[in-house]
Amino acid sequence: MNEYPSSATPRRIIGLREICEVNGRTLTRLRGTQQWTEHSSALEIPDSSLSSINLSLVLEDQGEGEPRHWFLFVGRENEPGYVYQVKGDAEYMTYEPSEGPVEIASAEICLDIYHIAVVNEEEALSIRKVAESEPPPRAPSQRLVTENCQGWTIRVLSRLVDMRIVASEKYQMAHAMLQPV
Known part of the structure; x- marks a missing residue:
């Protein structure tokens, strides 16, 4: 075009x-x-959009002066899907996936959504398993914090690149958006 x-x-x-x-x-x-x-x-x-499962990177505003919260979303377009994320203070974050399908498209909060990949059912299951097995960020003190939810998300995406679920260009795009901790 x-x-x-x-x-x-x-x-x-x-x-x-x-x-x-x-x-x-x-x-x-x-x-x-x-x-x-x-x-x-x-x-x-298009019908193909309705049947395909999308992996998206979602960036959420937290508060003035705070880095944006990042999470992964897996779902079909315009349907509820699953959120994979870590939350909490950067000294001690915990893995907190959605308990069931979540509707993020109509959320009242400010979201930026980046399409990362179209995946099949097996790859969607692999994404969940990778997210579940990736350790949340932890540090012995606030002074020693080196990453937050953004770093965790990048680690998950890196593993998905290794599995050929995510293209390296999409990983590089996300990596370039990292904010200082």
Whole structure:
């Protein structure tokens, strides 16, 4: 497609999808991806999107002066899915996955969502197992803290790259967004 929206083009967000109009054409893409696709209707979502399972990196605002909270989300577009995260003080974080499917697309909090990969059922299970087995950040004192939820998420993504579930470019993109602890 030759005509892409500029950064100034107004966009609407419906679930995990961005929608905009350019020269009378409706373009959509998954949040966190670069590829725009033309559709005949702003509400038309391709069937393949509904059946595929997406792995996303989600960044959540915490408070002024605080680094953003990061977590992984695995689910089908516009459906509840599973959250894999660590929480708590950076001295002693704990693994706190969602107890069941969570609807994050309609959350009231400020979220940035980056599409990382399309996965199958087996890979989605592998993501859960990797997240469960990755130790949460810990430090003997606040002065010795070296990572938080962002570092943990990067470690999980690194293991998923090794398993060929995540492309190294997506890992590098996430790594470049790390904030100081």
